[in-house]
Amino acid sequence: MTSAPPRASARASARPALRTVGRLAAAFAIALVLGALTSFGQAALPDALASLANSAGGWTIPTAIVVGLLARGRGEAAVGGALAFVALTLGYALASTARGFPFDPLAWSLIGVVAGPVVGLSAFALRRPRRRAAGAAILGGILLGEGVYGLTVVSETTSPVWWWIELALGAALALAVALAALGRRRLGDAILAAGGAVLVAAAFWAAFSALPLIWG
Structure with missing residues (x-):
């Protein structure tokens, strides 16, 4: 050989x-x-x-x-x-x-x-099925967080349409993955996808709200 x-x-x-x-x-x-x-x-x-x-x-x-x-x-x-x-x-x-x-x-x-x-x-x-919930929590949370930011912080200077679209996309992603996880009887993944998205959204909102203070 x-x-x-x-x-x-x-x-x-x-x-x-x-x-x-x-x-x-x-x-x-x-x-x-x-x-x-x-x-x-x-x-x-x-x-x-x-x-x-x-x-x-x-x-x-x-x-x-x-x-x-x-x-x-x-x-x-x-x-x-x-x-x-x-x-x-x-x-x-x-x-x-x-x-x-x-x-x-x-x-x-x-x-x-x-x-x-x-x-x-x-x-x-x-x-990746085993990591999908984490991915949905982060990506869904980013969209949810900016949607809330747009509707609460810059609502007077921007149209609400895109912010509502972001909210819908973020919620749809997180909920779709959470419901799919429930269908497979993976309660932990369902909680991670839905609850994690809410936590990421809150963190995003806080971080974006602080940017003007950081950048002056």
Whole structure:
């Protein structure tokens, strides 16, 4: 029995890494384009949906979708989440600057480095039955939290339509996973999905309410 030639073996061992890099690059590129579209969306969307292009949920959803579809492991999901969130910020900044509205991406890029992996891992968790409840709690909680924030803190300057949509999406995700868990007689997962979403929502609301104090 003969072993594979060294070069062939090296190429074979490098393929998984190259595929990972390719998927991460794809996530970055897709998010970069979506970020740019977000900037143009601020001018194109009707007033009722204008907040979609200027909300954390508006970036959380595409980040979760892109990473959820592309990531093949937890590490890849975490890195992909950070890259996607930063790319959304950079795409938005580039498009906004080109439109004559300069935007400094530093602060939101730093937030993306922290929040992106959480979003990416949560999206990846939705594909794993044993971790789905945790993923739903985090993603659903983010949407619920910003929906409440929009309706309570910035309600006088924004339309309520997108905030209600976020609330509906967040509640639907958390409840769907909770009910599915109950159907499988997994009470702990049901409590985690529904109760966890409420806790994450409260934490999100508190954190977003504190941002003006932090940034001055």
